[in-house]
Amino acid sequence: MSNIYLGYHFTVEPRELGSEILIAELGEKPFESFIETDLGIVAYIQKEFWNENILDDIYIMESPEFTISYKIEEIDQVNWNEEWEKNFEPIDVDGKCHVRAPFHSKTDAEFDIVIEPKMSFGTGHHETTHMMIQHLLETNVEGLKTLDMGCGTAILAILAEMKGAKPIDAIDIDNWCYLNSIENAERNNCNEISVYEGDAALLSGKNYDLIIANINRNILLNDMQTYVDCLNQNGILLLSGFYNEDIPFIDASCVEKGLTYVKKFERNNWVSLKYLKNN
Secondary structure: OEEEEEEEEEEEOOOHHHHHHHHHHHHOOOOEEEEEEOEEEEEEEEHHHHOOOOHHHHHHHHOOOOOEEEEEEEOOOOOOOHHHHHHHOOOEEEOOOEEOOOOOOOHHHHHHEEEOOOOOOOOOOHHHHHHHHHHHHHHOOOOOOEEEEOOOOOHHHHHHHHHOOOEEEEEEEOOHHHHHHHHHHHOOOOOEEEEEEOOOOOOOOOEEEEEEEEOHHHHHHHHHHHHHHHEEEEEEEEEEEEEEHHHHHHHHHHHHHOOEEEEEEEEEEEEEEEEEEEO
16 A cells, blocks of 8 residues: 655755754654755655644744745655655766765766765755865865764765775764764775764864864854864864854854964855864
């Protein structure tokens, strides 16, 4: 017997942070799968587990910090592979890094990364992930002890290992991201990545030559001192997850803690910054 699904098409503003929170909340409900879109997310639930009040206690739906709308469609038996194929296109970053799903063909790109996104973020499609890939592509990370903080799919940790970084810690507070990161690291034959579930509290006593943090402004500002404390002399800090107008706050925090600004990438008002610890 085929299962009837309902697809909730959510439009979310601001998209990245709002979608992340919305998925976390919907994940506590019987929603089975989520797909990232240009406007927000699509969430799927079997009709037999649905009720008309299912969104009533979703906190973010009532938050004044976010604008969320949705429409519902009924679907007769979802073929998840087809859904991924419709919504997940392979991407190319600067002709050097190709990010694809398992059902896409391999290319001759220098770095070919296979990602099964599932319920995690970090496919390379979002501007912030794309820019962090750009930073890594032009940075010599050979032999650098590395942290991928808020790793999502572990795409950045995977690229770092492909470029010679080791050992690598990948950390995410979300259980789906934790599990997905382990799976993606194995899928890309990575042997230097250790994945942990948690937040910056896990960094106590750790030290790194390279820290990658693609999260959001508030978390970055809250945890910045921890990152700086963990960063070795001449260490590199790559940051993203915020907008152009957030740069003064991020930069002031970094400079205050002794970091030196190096470079910025910008895509559609999203930005990514590179800093060095050299004093």
